[in-house]
Each structure stands twice: as C-alpha cells, then as structure tokens.
Amino acid sequence: KDHNTENQKHYLIAGFRGTVPHGLSLEIGDTVQILEKCDGDGLFLSKHFIFQGIFPSNYIHLKNACVKNKGQFEMVIPTEDSVITEMTSTLRDWGAMWKQLYVRNEGDLFHRLWHIMNEILDLRRQVLVGHLTHDRMKDVKRHITARLDWGNEQLGLDLVPRKEYAMVDPEEISITELYRLMEHRHRKKDTPVPASSHHLFVQMKSLMCSNLGEELEVIFSLFDSKENRPISERFFLRLNRNGLPKCPEKPERHCSLFVDLGSSELRKDIYITVHIIRIGRMGAGEKKNACNVQYRRPFGCAVLSIADLLAGDSKDDLVLKVYMCNTESDWYQIHENIIKKLNARYNLTGSNAGLAVSLQLLHGDIEQIRREYTSRFTHGVSITRKLGFSNIIMPGEMRNDLYITVERGEFEKGGKSVARNVEVTMHVVDSSGQILKDFISFGSGEPPASEYHSFVLYHNNGPRWAELLKLPIPVDKFRGAHIRCEFRHCSTKEKGEKKLFGFSFVPLMQENGRTLPDGTHELIVHKCEENANLQDSGRYLKLPFSKGISLGNNSQAVKTTKESFWITSFLCSTKLTQNGDMLDLLKWRAHPDKIAGCLSKLKEIDGSEIVKFLQDTLDTLFGILDENAQKYGSKVFDCLVHIINLLQDSKFHHFKPVMDTYIESHFAGALAYRDLIKVLKWHIDRVTEVELHEHIQEVLKAQEYIFKYIVQSRRLFSIATGGQNEEEFRCCIQELLMSVRFFLSQESKGTSALSQLQAVFLSSFPSVYSELLKLFDVREVANLVHDALGSLPTVMHGDESLQAVKLQSIGKTVESHLYTNPDSRCILLPVVLHHLHMHLQEQKDLIMCARILSNIFCLIKKNSSEKSVLEEIDVIVNSLLDILLRTILEITSRPQPAGSALRLQFQDVTGEFVSCLLSLLRQMTDRHYQQLLDSFNTKEDLRDFLLQIFTVFRILIRPEMFPKDWTVMRLVANNVIITTVLYLSDALRKNFLNENFDYKIWDSYFFLAVIFINQLCLQLEMFTPSKKKKVLEKYGDMRVTMGCEIFSMWQNLVLHLLYILPSGRGVIDMNS
Template sequence: MRDFGHHVGEDTEIYFSLYDSGKQKYLTERFLVKISKEGFSNYIEKLHSNCTVFTDLGNSDLNKDVYLVAHIMRIGKMLYSDSSKKTDKAVNQTQVFKRPHGVAVQNLGDYLASKESDNEEKEFSMKVYQVEEKDFHQLHEFIIRQSGKFSALSTHINYGVIFSVKMLHGELRTIREENPLLFKNVSLTSKLGFPDVIMPGDVRNDLYLFLDKGEFERGGKSTGKNIEVTVVVLDSEKNVIKNCLWGASGMEGVSEYNSMIIYHHNSPAWAENVRLTLPIDKFAGAHVRLEYRHCSTREKSDKKLFGFSFLRLMDKDGAAVQDGQHELYIYKCEDTQKLENCGYLSLPAFAKDYEGNHEASGQFSRSHKEMISVKTLLCSTKLTQNVDLLALLRWKSHPERIQESLQRVLRLGDEELIKFLQDVLDALFALFSTEDGNSTAHSGLVFHVLVSIFNLLDGSKYQHFKPVMDAYIKNHFAAALVYKGLLTSVQHCADWVVSFEKQEPIQKCFKSLEYIFKLIIQSRLLFSRATGGTFEDSFRRDLFNVFTSLNKMLTINDNHIINTQVALLLAVSSVYEQLTEVIPTIEVTKLAGSMVDALPSQLPSILVQAKLSCIKNLVTSKLFQDDESRNILLVTACKHLKFHLTRREELKLCTDILGEILGFLYKQRKYHDEQGKINNCIHHDVDTLCTAVLEVLIQTILTIIDKDVKVFGCLVACLIGTLQLLDEFHYKRLWEVLMGPHQDRKPLKDFLLRAFLVFRNLVRMEVFPPDWLVIKMLTNNVILKALQEFAQPLAFKFLDCRAGYFDKE
C-alpha cells in the first residue's frame, strides 16, 4: 500500500485479501496495515509494514474474477462522533473497539491477463465505500455487482487507497533468492488452502476459523446489543495457549482475538477469519472458546460477558475438526470465573456433537433461541480430518474393521494420502503379508490401495513426491518378504485380464509397474542380505512366470483389453533397468525382447504406437549401452522397424527410433576413433542395422518422395545417418545379403536402381530448409561417397563383359 487518502481521526486497520467474485469466496487470508490517527504519512516506520506477498496461488486462482478487497476498520470509540471529541485525553482501553468504516475493491483480472503483469509493477487507486453496518460483511459484493445501497466515503476524486502490484512467478524459495531486498522482513500472506503442487518437505499446520454470523436474543432491551466476540484457544490442561491467533498476516500472534462490533444489532454478520497456529502436540484435547460481550457506549462501563460457545479441535479418535460450517450452541454465562475450569466440556458444542452429554445441565444453560455460525478450514501437512485414514493407521486397535478401512481409504482425497504417505505405506505392508511372507485375507485389497497411491504420484500435482517415494523405498522400506505377494498380484492381473469387465484396476496396476517392481527388488535384496541369498531359484521362477503371463496377455486379440495392453507396453520399460539389480543384464534383455515379439503382427494403430514407443524406450535405456544386450535389442528393433516401414505405419515413431539408434552408434564410434581403438561390437551393430533396414528405408523414401509428408525429412536424415556409418566391409556384406546364397543379381539390381533414383531426387529437391547449409553439404558428401561404393557392384556385377555380367538395362 502506497497511500491512504482518508483522515479517520482514530487508529485505523486496513485488511487486504484476494477475492474470487465468480466463486464468491476469499482466496487468501488477510494482510493487515495499521495506520495511526495522525495519518498514513506519519506512520511509515518500517519499509515492510505496508507490503506483503500473496503466496501459493496457481493459474486457476488468478483469473478475470480476482479482486483485491480492502476492509477498513476504525479502532476507537463506539460512535464516530464521540471519537472526534476530546482526542487529547487518555483513552480507556476498555472503550476501544473495532468498528466497520469502509470497503474498497479493485479488479485485478485485466492486469493478470496482460503481459505487463510479468515484469512491471502497476499502481492502482480504489475508492472507499460505506454502507449500513448490518450489510458491511457483503459490501464488497455490492460494489463488485453495483447493487445494493452503498455510497462513497468521500466525493473527493483523489481520496482512496493507493497500492501497487507486481506478479512474481515461480517457487517461493527461488523468488526469495532472486529478490532479496523485496523479501527482507516482508509479510507472507497464505492461500486459504494448499497450492496446486504440494512439494516434498512442505510443512504447514494452520486452522482457519471464520466468524460468520450470529443470532442473539434482545434480552429485554428495546435496542440491539453491541456484540463483541472474543476468541481464545485452550489446551488439554485448560490453559490458554499464548500467541496462537492471527487475525491477519502483518501482525503479531495474540492470545485473544476480538471481532469487530456491529452497532445495536442482534443478528451480526462479521465475515472475519482468524488463523490458529498451534504446536502439533497441542491439538489433542484443545478447543476454541468464543466469548460474547455487550459493549456499552457509556465511558466507564466495562464489556459485559453474557454467553459463550466452544468447538473441539480434535475428536476422540484423533481426527481434526471437519472443514465446513458449524452452528454452535450458545450457553449463558455472566461470570468469567465460571469458565476457568472449562466445566462446559461435558456439554455438546453443537447439535450432532456426540462427545458431549446432551442430557447434562450443570451450571450452564443453553440459550435455545441463540446460535452462532462459524466455518473452519484445515491446512495441515501434519493433521488429518479423516477417520478412515486414522482407522487404517491404527488398524491394530480394531483388526475387525481392517477390510472396511481399506475400502474407505480407496475413496480418500489424494491430499490426505500424500500427506501421510510413509505412515500409510508402513500400515499397508504390515497388512499385506504375514511374518513368513504368506498372503493375508487383506492382500488383494491392500494391493489395490497401493496401486491407487502409485497412480497419484504420476499426476502433475504430486510428481515432486516421486523422490520422496524413492527415498522411502531405499531408506525406510523394511518388508523383506512382500516380493512374493507383489509378484503374485501382478501375475493375477495378467492371468485374469479377460475375465475382468472393468479394466481400469488392471490398467492402473500396469501403469504402476515402476514402483511395484522397485518394491519387489528392494524386498528381494533385503531378503537376500538377511538369508545369504537363499531361495534364488524360487524367486527367478516366480519372476519369469510373471513375464510369461504378461507375454501371454499381449498375444490376446480382444478389443476389450487393448487399452490394458497399451498401458503395459508404455510402462514396462521402466522395469527392465531395475531388474538388472537382481538378475543378469543379458537375461533382462531377453525378457524385454520376448515381450515385444509376443505381440501379433496384425495390430490396431494404438497398439502399434505403444509397441514402437516401448522399443524406443528400450533403445534409449541402459540396456542398450551393454554390448551383448544391444546386439539382441538391435535385432529385435530392426525386425519390427522393417515390418512397419514396409507397411508405411507410424513412420514418425520409426524415424524416432532409428534416430536414437544412429545417434548412439555414431557417438560410440567417434569416441573409439578418438581413442584409437576399434570396437568390434559397434562394427557388428552397424552391419545389423544396415542389412536389416537400409533397403526398406530407401523403398519407403521412394514411395513417398512425391507426396507432401511431414516425416519425409526425418526419413532422409535417417538414410544419410545410416550411410554415414558404413564402411567398405558393410557395403560388401550388404551386397552379399541382397544376392543371397544363390548369387541372385536381381535383388541387388532392384536395390541399386531405387538407390540411384532416391539420390537423384535428393540432389534436385529442397528436402531441408534453405538456410540449413551444413546438413545440405553433409547430405551431398555422404551421397557422393555412397555412389563410389555403389559403383563397385555396378561395375563388377552388371558391366563386366568378361565375366558375362553385362546388363543392357
């Protein structure tokens, strides 16, 4: 805030918050700027006192309906006319009240949508309006919608609240480092809720209490009461928890929070929110007490207590108070000392409070015609409101409810599961198998819950928790026998796939194979260390049986399971590298090759894409870096590439795979050339690639050369890359393969003719953009060298009259 143009004559508090008019809800907690009665220009003592950063806001929050709302409160006498008199006298603190004064709003939607929000600070000025006090809680809506009776606080055009805004993008920690001066002692104003992405290590433990509205009896008076609500929090020992209440950021924590007062009104609406920040160990047994006092306008009168309400922060099962609205009972009490021992805790706090005794009367009687409505919102990474989650975490206390608890956990909100990830996983693995590794009555359902959690981690909101999951598996996971049950569960999914009407659970299982196998492997490693590597044959048999079942599932031609087969092919590549920790790399490679080969030749397009994506993942994996494994994978990849290039299927994916292979082989050969060494494996791999795909690559290019196909340039690049790798030996091998054991010259002749046609067209055509000079020169150079090699069979197999090979065609 840069300036406040109104001279109130009393201390003033301005509460800023962001508001979404479309959803009619506040996005953030409030930020407080205090102004002394001398005015704003005399108040600025600290540079940060009038500046805040609203944090954790996502793209969905910052839309065209976002407004900055400023609630202006007067801190002084009950009546404004009184406050302007005798201001030089000492103020009686019992006669200082928070009173509504005005509201200002400014739409930020246009600014947020514009490019200037990315780099420039922009200044705004907003007018302050007033309304009847009973409608003060909704004045911001009146102004936004231009409805209701309200008027400007001042007709002077320059009067109002002047503030500036600047958008800061990125993670808070990074922004702090980039803007150290901006963040020096600045207040952070939190979002009412969690950010779009919850980061590992995020710690928050805030409970927001919204004072909504109340209904109070007149009490025999002709006019309404001036009601002030005092909020206090007491622990299990019935002691007030000190400095745990924040009416806004930018202020110090207080032990008591006092609401604003609506003058002479028995149905006040406050719309104030208070943040409760308690130590985690204080929540159990703690409660909030709301005390109601009538505040007289007489100078020497104290505030008079006439009732109270309370709300427990945690139930007997350990679940935190539920989010949402609570209509609290109001109990009569005029003596503060009666509240000191908290004898009311045996009473119900609201209608459905099952912890209170509804029959009890005691020293407090309920005012049946009175009530107060409050709302609560928990933003905590430490506490849960969910009794189902608590039931799972405490399953040993009620073993008869385990099945029911697991069913309910499947319906839990994702935030709850992620917040308590480690504790949930520990409980699930304890339920998954017995101490000797056998399955339990709950194993199937536990596996279902595990798969649901792993699928959550694949979502963008929780992808940052993947390292947390990896750290759990590596450092904390201790279930050395669950690998048996996990392998069996995956095999059952593959064996029963056709019999399942709903494929989603099985698809989720296959999408989660990365984490399932991480757990299997870690479990097996723990077991091997504990037993000296016993039962190795049994583990290998179980593992290979799983892959046999998966391969069998891929052979099934059924439209009902196509998406399930796709899910397996897209996810299984992540498993192979992990398996090298427990079985030799060459055996893992054979498993990978056999799975790709298990697919039928006639496939729908979606399965062809999945198969080729799987192959691409394999040729970019660590398996491909092992010489022996690469030879197996290359043979498999080339076989399938040749098949699909011949059929002109998924050419883009085929060129992507070829590009990865060529790139790897080129880098390896260059590296060994620089070392002055010859790598026979790389030499052999180039031979495998050349003899398998060069002919079909040239055929494919010739077929689509006169068509407007986007992938044409990629195919040409693959052809040039392949030819670039060939030496004299590879060309001789190519001619031998083309002619076959019977020295048939026709296949060789057809190949040469197609190659010459392709080369001629490539020289004439503009395959690459005009400014790609280097690749054009490289292409011409590679073609020239290839023609020198192609001239050898042309001369000796078709132009040699002495050998009887002259071919007139």
C-alpha cells in the same frame, strides 16, 4: 639451438610490419602457430596456417593448444574454455560486420550490437579471472551464449549447436544428436515456453480521504465470485492517521506476494478485495473525548478484477475507489455487492477517497522471480498463500494450519431497550487452561497475536463478521487445546465499558485423535458475566459446546437457548487427520475385527489424507499382509494398487520419490514378494474375463511399483537367509512372464477391451527393466524382454491405438539403461528393428519411428570401431537402409501441410529421418559397403538402389532441406554424401560400363555431382575468414574433391560420350 613448439598457439600483442627478409606482416590479435623457435629473437611460424615467416618473439602471447589431424587438414584447438574461444572468434567476425552496419546507415542495430559486444567483453573478463563460483560461472555462460546467439541471428550468421553452453564438435557426436541440438535451439528461438505458475505482487502506498484522523487496518485477499468464497489467505497491514503505512522503517510490511496462482485463477471472476477497518470511536462523528475505548469499525471496501491486470500487466500505481455500505449490517457482503454492481447497497466513502496500490502479475518459478526482480525482494516480502494446500502437494511440506472464519451470532437484547454492540474476543487455550501466546494470525505482513477482537456493528443482535483467521498451532499443542470466544457489549457512554455477557468454546481434537471436522459449526453461547469464571477451563469444558457435534465424552444434554454463535473451520495439516476410517486403519492392531472393513474403505479416503500418512499407511498394509496373508492378501494388494495409482495424479506426483525412499530405506516385508507375485499372476491370467477388465487395468497401471516391492522384498529375503530359495524365485518370475507373453500374444478379434489392457501393460512395462536388473544379469533380462516384445502379434491391421502404444513401448525400451549396455543391446536390437520395419513398411507412426531411430543412432558415435557396434551396423543396414531411403522419398514427395504446427511437425520428422540416414552412412565402413553391394542378387537390383540413393542425395542438398542458418548440419551432410559417393563410384565403374552401360544411372550420378558442387553452402569465397578457415581445417574444399571424382569418372566414359553429350546437363567446370 632449436626448440619444437608445434603444440603452442600464440596471439599478437603488438603489430609487426614484416619489412625484414622473410618477415611476416602481422596485426594485433592475429593467431600464429609456432613451428620452430631459434636462438635469439627469430621465430619460424605460420599465419592462418598458410603464410610462413619470422618475427620477434616478444611480440606474442603464448597459449597452449593441441593439434588434431596433423598434416594438410590439421586443426589447432586451444586448451582454454571453449566459451572463451567462441567469444574471441565471434567478436572478431562481428567487428568487421559492425563497421559495415555504420556504412549502410543501420544505426539502431549498430548501437545495440556495440552495447552487446561490450557486455560480452565484460563477461569474458569475469570468466578469464576464474574466481567465480560454479553456479555463478554457469549463469555467466548462460548470459554469454544468449548474447552470442542474439548477435548471430541479427547479423544473419550460423546457428551454433551447443551442449551446456559449450560448442559441440559435429565429428564427436552422432548426426542424430547434432540434429536434435540444432532443432532444439531452432525451436527454442521461435517458441517461448509459457509459465505454469503465476504470482501477484501487491504494494500498499496510501489511502487518500478527507475525513481520516484515525488509524486503519487494510486487509487484501483474493475472492472467487463464481464460487462465492475467498481463495487466499489475507494480507494485513496498518495505516497511520494520515493514511500512510504505519511502519515506514519496515518496507517489507507494505507489500506481499500472493503465490502459486494457477492458470485457472487468472480469470475474470477472480477479484482482489480490500477491506478497510478504522480503529477508534463507535461513531465517526463523535467528539474525541466522548469515549476513551477504541473499537474496530467498518470504513470502506475496494475491489479489482484480475482480468484488469491481465490486460495491461501494469507496474504503475492504481487508485481504487473506496465504497461503504448503506446499511452497516451488509458489511460482511459489501465486496459481493460491489462485484455484482448492486448500487443501491453502497456509496462512495467520499468524493476524493481512493486507495493507492501497486499491483503486478509475475510469471514463472518463485526462485526465478526473486532473481529477476531483485529490487522488489531486497528488504524481504511477506508471502500470502492460497487457502489450504496448493494444486501440487510437495513431500516434506510441514503445515498445521487451522483456518477459522468468525461467521455470525444471534444474541438477545439482555434487558436493554436497544440491540447490543457485540465484540468477539478469541483465545486459543491449552489443556491446562493457559492462553497460548502468538497463535492467531490476522494475515501475512503482521506478526501473530495472542487474541483477536472482532469489529463492532452498531446496535446489532444478529451481527455477521465473516472474518478469516489462521491458527498455526503446533501438533504437540493441538491435543487438549480449545478455542474460546468471549462476547462483550461495547457501551457508547463516556466510560466506554466492554461488559462480558457470554462465551462459546470448541475443542480442537477428540480423544481418539480425530480433529474438529471441516465445515460450519453452531456453538452454544453460555451466560457469563464475570471474567473470573473463565479462569478455570476445567469447569466449562464439561459443558456442551455445540448443537450439532459432540467430541469425546462431552455429551451432556443441551440447554435450550436462543443465543448461538457460528464459526467455519478448515484444517490444512500434514500431520493431523479428520478421517475416522484412516485412524481405524492405522490402529488396526487395536481392532483386528475391523481390518477387512478398513481395507475396503481405503479407496474412499481422500488422496491428500493418504499421502499425508503414506509411510504409516504402507507399514500398516504390509503389517497386515505379514500377519495373515491368506485372509487379507488380495485386499492388501488392491489397496497397494490404489495408492500406487493415486501417485499418478498430478496433484500427488511429487510423492513418488517418497515412496521410492520408503521402498529403499523403510520397507521390511521380506516375505511379501511371494504373495505379490501370486496375486499379480492371478490377475494377468484372467485378462480375458470381461467383468475383471477395469480392475485388471488398474493393476497393470501399477506394475512398475509392484515390481519394485517384489524386487526389494526378495533382496531383503536373500540378505536375511543367505540367498535361499533362489531357484524357486526364478521359476516364479519365469512363470509370471510366461503369463505375460501369452497375454500379449492374444489378438483382440474385435474386442477393444483386451487390446486396451495390452496397451496399458506395454505403456509401463519398460519401467520394470531396471528393477529386474537388480536381481538378474543384463543378458537374462534382455532375453526376458526380447521374448515378451517378440510375442506381440505382427499384424498391422489391428487396433491402431494399440499399435501406437506398442511402438511407444519399443521407444522406451531403446531409451532404457538395458538397451545402452552392448551385451543386452545385441539381443534387443533385432526385435526392435523388426517392429520398426513393420511400421515403416506401412508408413504408420512415422514421428515415433523417427524418434526411436534417432535414439538408436545417438548411442553410436562416429569413431566407434568396437566389434559389437560394427555388428549392429550390419544388422541395421540389412534391415532398414532400403526402407529408410523409401521413407524419405515418400515423405518428401508429399505436399507440405497448410497449418504452421503440422508443417513444423512434418519438417521435424523429415529432418529426423534424414539425420538417421546420414548417421548410418557415416558409420558404415569399407566392409559394410562391400557387403551391401554384394547383397544385390542382380544388376537390376543394384541399379535400382543406386538410382534411389542418388535421388535421395539430390533431395538432401536442396536449400530448403534445413533452415538457412544450419550451415554446420549442411556441411556434415555434404561430407557424408561425398564419402558415400566415393564408395559407390566403384560400383558404377565395375557394373555399368562397356556392354552394361546404363545411361540413366550415369546421368543421375553426374547430375548429383554438378548440383553438389554448385551449392551455396560450399562457396568458401563467400565466408568470413574465420569460417572459411574452420571449414578448410575440418573438411577441406569438398568442391575440389567432387570435381576430381567427376574428372576420374568422366575418363571412364570416353567410349560412351555419344550417349552423354546430347543430354545437355550443363557445363562442368573442372577447375572449380
């Protein structure tokens, strides 16, 4: 009994010599296709689909497969994961070549390839098991393809086009898409993408010094010597008496990652500063029993330039020299003195003193770094941020950090003969007088504390500390809270008392919700000698607190005092504001008389304040619009435009999705569309008024989101009213777009301002299509867009920048969802091709033209036989085929630019145009070719076309047309060329024989055929067995096909041999 098993593929798991009658000799790993299965152990089969024979059935392992193109050129494709198929065939090819590396004594590559092959085999096993998660499988495939590509490149094999780690079938995608995949992989191989973000990894090892014996605090930060300020928070850790990290069981406290350093921070004037504070006696040389109280005292400082790390990016430990200032009062600026090399102000703390640290600059995304440096992040690493917000503020980022720098103080002697030893103690106190627990952070690496103690400077009534603290106080505890700083004299006597002599305080928020403004504040020092007097905060909060500012009702007369205390505050909050104008705007209902002023001042408010309260601000604007559109409509529109354009800034770009969410989920202005359309049309109608150009430009930049609000408002109105006033709305949109068409149709006549406005409009006009599609059907929107783009002046001698932007707008139109729909594409295609033809005619903006054409053809798949697609090909052939051929001839005849970047750009545009031509020719059917040939009015026109296309084909098969390893692209190009030549052969026979014989065109034809056959990429004998098999399955031997065609055409020229033979064009081997 026989069984049909044609759709099954088998692999040999044991060798078979094939010594029986009709036996087939096979080796382990050979692939066979079962043609027929018989009772017993015999199988009829084929090996490499050429030899047939029988062998025992238990010698094979079954794999399912599908058969395409049954017959002479049938392809058997396994149904397994394509990555597994590629690994199998590639390793088989590498195996033979790997042995030759040993023979040729290429030992280095031999061993490296051996390791890579084993690694691929291990990864292959993981994929075959199939127990990987989706993300892990993706990661494994990425590793596999990276190793396959490396090996192929080392062995001089072909570049493999891939999409999401899987090989693509060049027959299943357009040729332009294939070219883009090849070009992207080729460029990616040559040009690595530079990292945009950088991070500094710091690990504290030890402090080496002979005179230790006390515990230490080490504080790292980044300092900008150009602007003379710190740019990062602090990394804080404690050392024991031996100079080693105090908590060895918590390695995460020994290291930190300074994150989000931009390229601007990687320069020579950025320094890593390290301040070391000792915990112990007032004087380092005092006896141990002299005092039981411990103080924070200056010990030493070290600095290192970021530039030193950039030079080597070393992972080795560094030993930094530790210096101490000569005069203790200079401690606050010791790092500046070291950077400036003011040697007279500091000395080494000891001849053998050194701080051992490990520093490394890491580049890339933080998550990527965590994956690549897993050993560093095993136990967790503290994160040290830049001061304030990062360069890019992310939506959803929740922060409420108040940075306080304890700057300096001016104190009296207090009846003493010598100056005081002043220590500052800071607390955060709530509205009930209770000290808030754990809201004072000394730096990353150390848990927050409830109080802060400054270091003590010996006998100094004007101490300078410059210590930075972070107070991460929650928003709900901010109102009513205040900071209290207590000042104590630290005695050096045996008892070591710390005696209170005064205090200062500062509230964090006004009653109206405005927070303590950023900047330096001079606080009043109030006399106080009893701790009990500080228990009742209600009493002292009635006192004045500052000589410079007043918050709320605290405005009592300031008493004359010679003592002052200075702090600097800086708020980094996503919830609180220091801006009074913003508060007035958000509370507009309480002060309706201030609305006009608040709207006018919105543009002066810092952008970070606006995005913090984005939803509240938008609610306010549309609330005012609903309340009195006639009075405030224009001002609200201007404010909306300002906010929309604010989000174009790279710093706030990530807030666009926040606005999108607001429009979709929170926006409630059902009547707003009327006023928005009215004011937008008013601006467009006045584009010729020069004094308004700058303002109108801002409006046109914001048109995408203005239309989003218009559309959403109309949808809300329709839902609420059941679709009332639909016709009125359509008329409004038609009138608006009529104004747009008139505006676009204006020629600048030497006025660059008008063309600049047109350019601004065109650059964002395509973003409006998707919004219009929410209210109108695709054909309506396509007609509106067609009319708008069709109204553009057709002259090409105008403003060149406008012409470029116009073409970019056409390009965005082709990339839009509107164009991908066949119903709308047939309306848009003529106007797109019209503008392309104009630019190609003038040979201008060729790069953009090539990109647009590529996108057009990417939508057209090879096997698409839909009526709409066939009609599109008709239009493209009539409009662009001739100009496309001329463009390729023009750009390939130019000398290549000298610079590498320009040369790469030149090759890109040439390759894109070639891929577009090949895509068009492959898509053409018998009918298209017949219509093309019939369209020539005279034989002279047909002759010129044939000579032109044969010349282009000779250019396409030059070895330098594509990179050496682009065999896939070359084979596709050759397949298109030979198919086209077969179509055009009939035109030669019908029109240029007998009395119409034309030597030049026949000579061009045979010359093309000869160099086609002799191409290296078609010499199958030079290929590996697997590559030869794939080419034969997909294309057959194209040399044979062309040879047969040459023979056929030659037979038609028997009567004209006298014209052909003298040319000596070379020998044509009919057997090739």
